[in-house]
Amino acid sequence: xxxxxxxxxxxxxxxxxxxxxxxxxxxxxxxxxxxxxxxxxxxxxxxxxxxxxxxxxxxxxxxxxxxxxxxxxxxxxxxxxxxxxxxxxxxxxxxxxxxxxxxxxxxxxxxxxxxxxxxxxxxxxxxxxxxxxxxxxxxxxxxxxxxxxxxxxxxxxxxxxxxxxxxxxxxxxxxxxxxxxxxxxxxxxxxxxxxxxxxxxxxxxxxxxxxxxxxxxxxxxxxxxxxxxxxxxxxxxxxxxxxxxxxxxxxxxxxxxxxxxxxxxxxxxxxxxxxxxxxxxxxxxxxxxxxxxxxxxxxxxxxxxxxxxxxxxxxxxxxxxxxxxxxxxxxxxxxxxxxxxxxxxxxxxxxxxxxxxxxxxxxxxxxxxxxxxxxxxxxxxxxxxxxxxxxxxxxxxxxxxxxxxxxxxxxxxxxxxxxxxxxxxxxxxxxxxxxxxxxxxxxxxxxxxxxxxxxxxxxxxxxxxxxx
Amino acid sequence: xxxxxxxxxxxxxxxxxxxxxxxxxxxxxxxxxxxxxxxxxxxxxxxxxxxxxxxxxxxxxxxxxxxxxxxxxxxxxxxxxxxxxxxxxxxxxxxxxxxxxxxxxxxxxxxxxxxxxxxxxxxxxxxxxxxxxxxxxxxxxxxxxxxxxxxxxxxxxxxxxxxxxxxxxxxxxxxxxxxxxxxxxxxxxxxxxxxxxxxxxxxxxxxxxxxxxxxxxxxxxxxxxxxxxxxxxxxxxxxxxxxxxxxxxxxxxxxxxxxxxxxxxxxxxxxxxxxxxxxxxxxxxxxxxxxxxxxxxxxxxxxxxxxxxxxxxxxxxxxxxxxxxxxxxxxxxxxxxxxxxxxxxxxxxxxxxxxxxxxxxxxxxxxxxxxxxxxxxxxxxxxxxxxxxxxxxxxxxxxxxxxxxxxxxxxxxxxxxxxxxxxxxxxxxxxxxxxxxxxxxxxxxxxxxxxxxxxxxxxxxxxxxxxx
Numbered sequence: 024x025x026x027x028x029x030x031x032x033x034x035x036x037x038x039x040x041x042x043x044x045x046x047x048x049x050x051x052x053x054x055x056x057x058x059x060x061x062x063x064x065x066x067x068x069x070x071x072x073x074x075x076x077x078x079x080x081x082x083x084x085x086x087x088x089x090x091x092x093x094x095x096x097x098x099x100x101x102x103x104x105x106x107x108x109x110x111x112x113x114x115x116x117x118x119x120x121x122x123x124x125x126x127x128x129x130x131x132x133x134x135x136x137x138x139x140x141x142x143x144x145x146x147x148x149x150x151x152x153x154x155x156x157x158x159x160x161x162x163x164x165x166x167x168x169x170x171x172x173x174x175x176x177x178x179x180x181x182x183x184x185x186x187x188x189x190x191x192x193x194x195x196x197x198x199x200x201x202x203x204x205x206x207x208x209x210x211x212x213x214x215x216x217x218x219x220x221x222x223x224x225x226x227x228x229x230x231x232x233x234x235x236x237x238x239x240x241x242x243x244x245x246x247x248x249x250x251x252x253x254x255x256x257x258x259x260x261x262x263x264x265x266x267x268x269x270x271x272x273x274x275x276x277x278x279x280x281x282x283x284x285x286x287x288x289x290x291x292x293x294x295x296x297x298x299x300x301x302x303x304x305x306x307x308x309x310x311x312x313x314x315x316x317x318x319x320x321x322x323x324x325x326x327x328x329x330x331x332x333x334x335x336x337x338x339x340x341x342x343x344x345x346x347x348x349x350x351x352x353x354x355x356x357x358x359x360x361x362x363x364x365x366x367x368x369x370x371x372x373x374x375x376x377x378x379x380x381x382x383x384x385x386x387x388x389x390x391x392x393x394x395x396x397x398x399x400x401x402x403x404x405x406x407x408x409x410x411x412x413x414x415x416x417x418x419x420x421x422x423x424x425x426x427x428x429x430x431x432x433x434x435x436x437x438x439x440x441x442x443x444x445x446x447x448x449x450x451x452x453x454x455x456x457x458x459x460x461x462x463x464x465x466x467x468x469x470x471x472x473x474x475x476x477x478x479x480x481x482x483x484x485x486x487x488x489x490x491x
Numbered sequence: 492x493x494x495x496x497x498x499x500x501x502x503x504x505x506x507x508x509x510x511x512x513x514x515x516x517x518x519x520x521x522x523x524x525x526x527x528x529x530x531x532x533x534x535x536x537x538x539x540x541x542x543x544x545x546x547x548x549x550x551x552x553x554x555x556x557x558x559x560x561x562x563x564x565x566x567x568x569x570x571x572x573x574x575x576x577x578x579x580x581x582x583x584x585x586x587x588x589x590x591x592x593x594x595x596x597x598x599x600x601x602x603x604x605x606x607x608x609x610x611x612x613x614x615x616x617x618x619x620x621x622x623x624x625x626x627x628x629x630x631x632x633x634x635x636x637x638x639x640x641x642x643x644x645x646x647x648x649x650x651x652x653x654x655x656x657x658x659x660x661x662x663x664x665x666x667x668x669x670x671x672x673x674x675x676x677x678x679x680x681x682x683x684x685x686x687x688x689x690x691x692x693x694x695x696x697x698x699x700x701x702x703x704x705x706x707x708x709x710x711x712x713x714x715x716x717x718x719x720x721x722x723x724x725x726x727x728x729x730x731x732x733x734x735x736x737x738x739x740x741x742x743x744x745x746x747x748x749x750x751x752x753x754x755x756x757x758x759x760x761x762x763x764x765x766x767x768x769x770x771x772x773x774x775x776x777x778x779x780x781x782x783x784x785x786x787x788x789x790x791x792x793x794x795x796x797x798x799x800x801x802x803x804x805x806x807x808x809x810x811x812x813x814x815x816x817x818x819x820x821x822x823x824x825x826x827x828x829x830x831x832x833x834x835x836x837x838x839x840x841x842x843x844x845x846x847x848x849x850x851x852x853x854x855x856x857x858x859x860x861x862x863x864x865x866x867x868x869x870x871x872x873x874x875x876x877x878x879x880x881x882x883x884x885x886x887x888x889x890x891x892x893x894x895x896x897x898x899x900x901x902x903x904x905x906x907x908x909x910x911x912x913x914x915x916x917x918x919x920x921x922x923x924x925x926x927x928x929x930x931x932x933x934x935x936x937x938x939x940x941x942x943x944x945x946x947x948x949x950x951x952x953x954x955x956x957x958x959x
Contacts, residue, residue, distance in 0.1 A: 315812055330948075331948075332902050332947070333948055335898065335899045335902060336899065340885065340886050343897075344897045347897070351890070351891070365891065367891055369837045370901065370902065370905060374837075418808050418809065420812060423833065423835055425835075429808060429811075429812045429815070430808035430811075431800075431803045433838065434800050434838065481800060481804065
């Protein structure tokens, strides 16, 4: 562990010491399964650590090689992992199918892609580094399900309770199972290949033996439902893949639904993209040039300095540059503190993203205050910030060697900023009506004033709210 | 030379083959001095090669390690190199002093900083790799003077003609020179330390021995003038540096003036920064975060897509993104072909720089044509480009991890673009009155129409020309 000790010492230099101590404790003492696909938000909650600090610390830990990032495409239905990879670049399919839920989903970065951290092999060896040697219950817990499912500690017992039978089938082998089907909806599924077959067992019980066969192949066959009668079943299974499979028959009753219903927040790809530490560490190397990844909801904040052009005229380019750069510095710090990230600067303008509208509103209020202090310190009153905020769907892309965003939402946010006057913050309906943003405004004693404004190039008129 | 041979076959993959051949021939056959601080514009002119291709090929050759880039701060008056560094980051002083010309200069990127290419040691060993072993004339040619001076082939003889005496002084040593001073303005100069002393020799000839001593030190003493009479001089010299020095007494007459008066175009740092290949290879790693380097003249071109916001609304974000990206691709190619570089994109807008106004005007005309073709191919959708061009002084900086530009000129260029209507190209006075740009417009039968327009935030009203 002396190499690990050095790595943690290095980590202390870039991350919050309390969080680093908690991570070091985890790596040293936690059971193996707590080090596989760590849910950073859950880690923070359980230890009372600030989420942003925990995210930043795990990102630095990954940069140092203590952990490995994993980008997992999730089934929003069952919470299972449909695909996993070390980079977002491999999320390149138009649609992902979940065999268990018999449904296809288009990947969106806020709902369907999670980011987890698994301890690196050379720091601590854990059982999940060889997933094909995990027992069934642990395979479900650590590999099959995403970190959004809150799998209980006594999961093994719970699983036993709903399992009719289960078998481990090595590559190339066949097996015959004889069992008695109860009058339930039964799922025959293998968590390794995700191959699934539904058995709708109902009607008159029978004493005649029913037969069913299932082949596990590289290509997962579409999920089908067969209707059967309660009574004896001869199940023949064949594994034609090159890894072991773990088929089992599970009763799809209340217990299973309750299990799948236990959800907890997880770190989404969207939240990571709009994190300043992540942007600083990974830069443009997140998305491929021809990837266009959908995000359902991202909040955009644009700022522009009113009076800066006059400033250049008055004090000259060199002095103006120093003033503008100092103001960028102030805004950068506020954006990072509110879980956001600066996407780019354009002249004196800043484009930033936030995971939710309330963080953007909070940042805007702090920016306005900070600019007041900034002007006082300079003994000048003429630099005022015009701020616009909008929330909506967008595409995450790479443009001009930079991870950027594209779409109508981005255009509207920029146009709303263009309508802003000195000192006013303009935001759209989705922003001021967002529950947390609206309670933040109420707490600050601010009542947004609605105006109907036409935005150039945008078809309909839009309600724009001025935050006084 | 087999390693070099491999490097050249790699070079042919990224650079123009004819140019790569010419460079390979140079490396193989040219005398040593032709491989030290190559002036690439001169190289292109002498061989009738296209300048842009030559710049691109040398940049690729430097990337492969065939050549090493050198950024040299020049004295604009004598053409000497005041400081040489392997990166622009070392150009970090407010002012550079030329001891010979007894003057200080701000390091302005288009006038004072040149970029040259020296063959790498492992590709071919040349004498200048050990500059402290070069004879005096070659030291002057290869190290002291920049690539902006067109030195004669028989430099050795030319220097001899104006030299009264010269000595090579190893580190720590002293020397005494006895000589006869003619009634001329004489310069004692050591090209290694740049130490200079002027002797204004005039008045009555004397037979009394005059004495003068000069110490070569790490710290350069300010240049002074002493008045002496024609006649005998005992000059004592002492070298307190840790390299050899090469002091000599030169007659500052017509011959010297003629020698220094022959200038040739050189590759300026400004031209390299605004070169697309350079931006692609070196990215942001050109300028330090707190550097702010002055450029006297750079041409800025801004474009924006008219109708794109409506397009997003109509066809959706995904299809709109593909169209906008196709248009970026088109503009990128045109900018690169006109010796320019795309600095950044923002939404549908592009900011590009060019070394001179005529290249920007040529690019704008080609862009307008290309957009017509793109629209024709897509039948009917009215994507029109609004273009604005302005030329003037600016600062080269790093902002938001990107090499960027800052200043009034940039603001005005963006504002001028904002005034543009569909299909019109708007340019300012400095652009349309630039001799080559105005020629180009005339050749195309285009008559710029002046309008007086107020630019928001820019104090005065300004003449803005519409290129129909």
